[in-house]
Amino acid sequence: MRPSAILHRQTRSWHNFAPPLKSLVTSVRTYIYWFPTVFVVSYYFYYLKIVSGRSMQPTLNPDSSLWRDVGLFNRYAIHTKRDYHRGDIVALCSPEDPNRVLVKRIIALAGDRVKTLPPYPDPEIVVPQGQAWIEGDEPFHSDDSNRFGPVPLALIESRLVTVVWPPSRFGNLFRPIQIDKDTSTPHKHSAYRLAMAELDRQRWRNARVTAVPHNSLQ
Amino acid sequence: MSGPSMLPTLAASGEVVIEDRLSLRLNPASLARGDIIVVRSPIDPTAIVCKRVIGLPGDVICVDPTGLKAPSTEHVLIPKGHIWICGDNMAYSRDSREYGPVPVALIRSKLFARIWPLKDRTIFWNSMRVLH
Numbered sequence: 001m002r003p004s005a006i007l008h009r010q011t012r013s014w015h016n017f018a019p020p021l022k023s024l025v026t027s028v029r030t031y032i033y034w035f036p037t038v039f040v041v042s043y044y045f046y047y048l049k050i051v052s053g054r055s056m057q058p059t060l061n062p063d064s065s066l067w068r069d070v071g072l073f074n075r076y077a078i079h080t081k082r083d084y085h086r087g088d089i090v091a092l093c094s095p096e097d098p099n100r101v102l103v104k105r106i107i108a109l110a111g112d113r114v115k116t117l118p119p120y121p122d123p124e125i126v127v128p129q130g131q132a133w134i135e136g137d138e139p140f141h142s143d144d145s146n147r148f149g150p151v152p153l154a155l156i157e158s159r160l161v162t163v164v165w166p167p168s169r170f171g172n173l174f175r176p177i178q179i180d181k182d183t184s185t186p187h188k189h190s191a192y193r194l195a196m197a198e199l200d201r202q203r204w205r206n207a208r209v210t211a212v213p214h215n216s217l218q
Numbered sequence: 219m220s221g222p223s224m225l226p227t228l229a230a231s232g233e234v235v236i237e238d239r240l241s242l243r244l245n246p247a248s249l250a251r252g253d254i255i256v257v258r259s260p261i262d263p264t265a266i267v268c269k270r271v272i273g274l275p276g277d278v279i280c281v282d283p284t285g286l287k288a289p290s291t292e293h294v295l296i297p298k299g300h301i302w303i304c305g306d307n308m309a310y311s312r313d314s315r316e317y318g319p320v321p322v323a324l325i326r327s328k329l330f331a332r333i334w335p336l337k338d339r340t341i342f343w344n345s346m347r348v349l350h
Contacts, residue, residue, distance in 0.1 A: 082263060082264060093321070093323035094299070094323065095299055095300065095321035095323065096297070096298050096299040096321075097298070097299050098246065098299060098321065098322040098323035098325075128261070128317075129261050129262075130259065130260060130261035130262045130263060131260070131261070148297075151321075152258075152259075152260035152261070152263070152320075152321065152324060153263040154258040154259065154260060154262075154263040154324055155321060155323055155324060156263075
């Protein structure tokens with residue numbers, strides 16, 4: 001047969017499908033095509049996660065915000081590079097409930113001595129090898145190491161890179177304060193006072209930890 | 219597989235086993251005392267260990283009846299969300315007797331069968347019975 005007749009027959013078979021079905025099949029094929037890439041990127045590299053709850057206030061989910069924070073989390077640093085630092089906000093599986101994911105801050109790593117908060121029974125603890133002490137920034141509403149003790153590092157899944165939603169809080173963790181330059185009383189600006197309060201909280205957290213210098217993985 | 223902590227069930231090296239990752243994800247309640255599981259080590263985030271489940275959350279475990287790693291009268295109540303694991307070769311195994319109960323979230327998979335060496339091929343059935 002002539003080649004053009006064969007081609008005609010092939011194109012005609014598409015025309016037999018109703019148009020919505022054809023576009024559905026095309027879009028399903030696109031999803032299937034991209035699914036492995038998206039899966040690998042979100043499982044090994046970066047993914048977005050909604051943070052809910054009050055345990056990391058005021059750093060995440062402050063009461064002044066109408067939205068729950070959506071954060072960009074980095075799995076590569078934890079899964080592959082095993083790069084843990086004190087002060088990182090991380091997502092980890094809860095040791096009390098394997099289906100629950102907690103977002104907390106690493107306060108201390110293996111070997112450090114930590115002054116604990118109630119309800120932990122001992123006033124001081126040395127974090128064992130391969131474990132970490134995690135706490136939420138809001139000590140009164142936080143389900144953290146002060147309740148269940150040090151957690152194995154293997155439970156930690158990913159590290160928070162930045163907040164991406166709401167737009168007013170984009171990158172909020174690392175933004176330097178903006179103060180109007182021609183004010184004569186910078187210490188009365190609310191932005192300055194908020195920043196100083198954040199610094200104070202950081203100092204209080206660091207003061208409760210006696211760190212040992214780490215030259216290895218942990 | 220490597221390491222002598224599960225002798226005589228599993229040899230120290232040179233064996234190939236099949237891990238079952240799906241059944242614990244689909245049905246986490248199917249974890250039973252006596253299953254051989256693969257767990258990420260609580261003391262080393264890069265290591266994985268293969269041990270047997272001895273206790274489930276809520277059980278009271280006698281830590282070490284032989285008195286080697288703990289006084290033989292010491293008992294532990296396993297908290298919610300944790301399990302107690304122990305290697306079959308109790309003389310040479312670092313397990314919950316040393317690092318305490320392990321969170322369930324660290325479990326990777328259950329062992330299903332050994333396929334190499336061929337003369338020792340077996341499916342690991344859980345043959346634990348409760349003595350009354």
